[in-house]
Amino acid sequence: GKRNMDALSEEEKRLFPLKTVTSVVSLFESILKRTTEPDLALLSIIVGCIENTLTCNQQILSGAKSTVLTTTVDETSEKPLAIPPVRKEDDFPEIEWPIVEALYVKFRAVIKSSVDVTQYGCPEFATRELVKRVSDVIWNTLTRSYYKDRAHLQSLYSYLTGNKLDCFGVALAVVAGCQVLGFNDVRLALSEDHAWVIFGLEGKETAEVTWHGKGNEDKRGQPVDAGIQARSWLYVSGNPVICSRFTEVASLVSSINPSITATTDSLEVASMQQSLLWVLYDTGHLTRYPMALGNLADLEELSPTPGRCHCGQLFSQAIEVARRCYGNSHVYPYTYQGGYFYRNRMYKEALESWANAADAIRSYNYSREDEEIYKEFLEIANELIPFVMKVEGSGHSARSILKDSECFAHLLRFYDGICQWEEGSCTPVLHIGWAKPLVNTISKFDSQVRRHVVISCSEVAEEDTPVTKPPEGKAEFHRENLDANANQVVLPWPLAKEQEKEERLVDSHVGDKTADQK
Numbered sequence: 431g432k433r434n435m436d437a438l439s440e441e442e443k444r445l446f447p448l449k450t451v452t453s454v455v456s457l458f459e460s461i462l463k464r465t466t467e468p469d470l471a472l473l474s475i476i477v478g479c480i481e482n483t484l485t486c487n488q489q490i491l492s493g494a495k496s497t498v499l500t501t502t503v504d505e506t507s508e509k510p511l512a513i514p515p516v517r518k519e520d521d522f523p524e525i526e527w528p529i530v531e532a533l534y535v536k537f538r539a540v541i542k543s544s545v546d547v548t549q550y551g552c553p554e555f556a557t558r559e560l561v562k563r564v565s566d567v568i569w570n571t572l573t574r575s576y577y578k579d580r581a582h583l584q585s586l587y588s589y590l591t592g593n594k595l596d597c598f599g600v601a602l603a604v605v606a607g608c609q610v611l612g613f614n615d616v617r618l619a620l621s622e623d624h625a626w627v628i629f630g631l632e633g634k635e636t637a638e639v640t641w642h643g644k645g646n647e648d649k650r651g652q653p654v655d656a657g658i659q660a661r662s663w664l665y666v667s668g669n670p671v672i673c674s675r676f677t678e679v680a681s682l683v684s685s686i687n688p689s690i691t692a693t694t695d696s697l698e699v700a701s702m703q704q705s706l707l708w709v710l711y712d713t714g715h716l717t718r719y720p721m722a723l724g725n726l727a728d729l730e731e732l733s734p735t736p737g738r739c740h741c742g743q744l745f746s747q748a749i750e751v752a753r754r755c756y757g758n759s760h761v762y763p764y765t766y767q768g769g770y771f772y773r774n775r776m777y778k779e780a781l782e783s784w785a786n787a788a789d790a791i792r793s794y795n796y797s798r799e800d801e802e803i804y805k806e807f808l809e810i811a812n813e814l815i816p817f818v819m820k821v822e823g824s825g826h827s828a829r830s831i832l833k834d835s836e837c838f839a840h841l842l843r844f845y846d847g848i849c850q851w852e853e854g855s856c857t858p859v860l861h862i863g864w865a866k867p868l869v870n871t872i873s874k875f876d877s878q879v880r881r882h883v884v885i886s887c888s889e890v891a892e893e894d895t896p897v898t899k900p901p902e903g904k905a906e907f908h909r910e911n912l913d914a915n916a917n918q919v920v921l922p923w924p925l926a927k928e929q930e931k932e933e934r935l936v937d938s939h940v941g942d943k944t945a946d947q948k
């Protein structure tokens with residue numbers, strides 16, 4: 431019969447106008463079930479239209495016509511308290527098919543009219559020049575200057591109605607554009623803070639297609655090898671999430687942003703995102719996507735879906751995937767999990783997650799474009815851990831973590847990972863601002879706990895540096911040797927060096943002060 435050239439089948443069109451989360455889920459399920467691959471432009475326009483209608487032209491009315499979730503933060507636990515929304519009818523905007531179709535047709539026309547594929551031969555695979563051309567078409571149709579970090583700039587709806595995209599949105603638009611042109615070898619590659627594309631025979635080629643961060647010259651058209659060689663976290667040692675069409679759909683769903691204001695989310699958008707993520711989870715398209723699993727876990731923590739697994743299991747799953755599929759080179763699965771434990775006052779578990787996060791960063795060299803993960807560790811070290819020390823500090827109970835040698839070991843492993851991250855980097859990580867909370871935190875632990883710590887040389891020492899033997903009479907303890915009541919813990923060597931450096935830092939700082947007083 432006639433090939434259905436329409437984006438949607440008659441049956442799918444009958445779901446419009448979209449008025450409820452359920453109708454959007456049914457549409458996605460129908461599209462994901464097809465034999466043909468999903469159309470990124472169409473799906474991005476649909477979810478972008480719903481998100482932007484529900485969050486951008488939103489007035490917070492008293493006796494709210496719209497249903498919003500206003501959260502306040504409970505001072506003691508920093509756990510966001512959800513104030514029950516003033517709930518009226520489900521205030522979903524009526525998304526009409528003709529609006530969506532018009533934007534979809536417009537995107538295809540922009541791409542097809544701007545890229546003359548015959549100019550690139552008629553290759554089976556995309557070329558670097560073609561990918562660069564598609565990136566230029568998107569790039570040159572963006573508004574000249576706008577606030578790039580603003581919310582709701584990630585979808586093709588934002589691009590087609592406002593000519594604005596954030597850095598992820600540009601990458602997604604380029605892949606969607608290549609799909610329009612029939613180059614299905616062009617795939618999205620995602621690190622934890624940057625996106626690029628792979629293409630060509632066996633996806634062996636890579637190309638930058640968007641910018642990153644502030645004040646960095648964009649490298650569009652270039653391969654990403656340099657970033658991988660530099661061992662910067664931004665390129666996750668060459669272990670990005672390589673998307674299939676379906677994982678690209680997962681990334682556009684994961685990048686849905688329910689925020690109306692800094693403290694208020696749209697319940698409908700959050701509910702739609704959560705339901706769509708479960709659809710993608712059940713069809714197996716989140717299995718190699720740790721951040722989407724973490725995203726879903728955060729949503730489940732706020733609003734658990736009856737009959738679904740506990741959010742803690744999703745955080746653990748994300749970590750398992752990062753270890754099994756990405757060489758444990760991702761940090762966010764651990765900080766997702768650490769944040770969950772922290773919000774739920776499970777401080778010993780949080781310290782372990784943060785120590786594991788530091789283990790993941792340890793083998794990188796800190797580069798200037800790694801600010802996002804630097805800020806993540808800075809907040810943990812200088813805000814979250816000091817808060818834990820404060821609330822645990824008063825607890826004189828024997829069970830206080832300040833008397834728990836494993837907690838102390840997690841803490842030292844956390845700092846040791848950051849120290850080793852700095853070693854060999856051109857850009858320093860630690861500065862005096864880190865030292866005060868560090869010294870304060872370490873000194874909070876009971877001297878009995880600290881006394882039992884054995885610093886062991888986990889690295890093969892250089893020929894000329896003397897290897898400090900553990901103090902006489904103190905055997906080296908390894909976890910498997912610990913008997914029930916022993917509270918010996920073994921720590922990696924690099925920390926000892928860093929410890930001296932911190933002391934020098936602190937001493938020199940103190941030295942300065944006395945110098946000043948002279």
Ligand SMILES: CC1(C)CN=C(N2CCN(c3ncnc4sc(C(F)(F)C(F)(F)F)cc34)CC2)S1
Nearest residue numbers: 598620621622623624625684721722762765766
């Ligand atoms: C533990 C956290 C601080 C909580 N949220 C985190 N997110 C929020 C969601 N997020 C993400 N969630 C799903 N997928 C992606 S792809 C991506 C990116 F590659 F960096 C891109 F595309 F450049 F923006 C980011 C990101 C970034 C990390 S990490």
